[in-house]
Amino acid sequence: MRVWHALWLNRIDRKITLLERREAEAEHGRKDRPRSPEWVAEIGIGTGKPSVQVHTGTCHMIGSRRRPVSRDEARRLLTEGLRAYTHCQPDTSCTSST
Structure with a gap:
């Protein structure tokens, strides 16, 4: 049972890391987007x-x-x-x- 829970915690941690990285990339894209021309x-x-x-x-x-x-x-x-x-x-x- 401990092994099963450890595997699930590892899977959850990887997913959280992936989602945080995606959000950071999206924020970087919003911040560094070139201005549209007038x-x-x-x-x-x-x-x-x-x-x-x-x-x-x-x-x-x-x-x-x-x-x-x-x-x-x-x-x-x-x-x-x-x-x-x-x-x-x-x-x-x-x-x-x-």
Whole structure:
């Protein structure tokens, strides 16, 4: 009976250690996650991959082809005629913030 209990205690201790390690890794991931960019240019498919439209960095409708851009570049792209995505409205966000 002692051996059986010792085996179970060992198994429980290993599980606790595993769960603590997973939680520490998850916390490390949350803490060290890179900040999302303020502005994003969605990139097209064609030759040279031109930008298609500008999004705010928090827009959940951004496609998988994208690149982060600075506020100045987002303004430049918008003034050059690139479309502002209608859902997140980066054209109003980009010009109203300082």
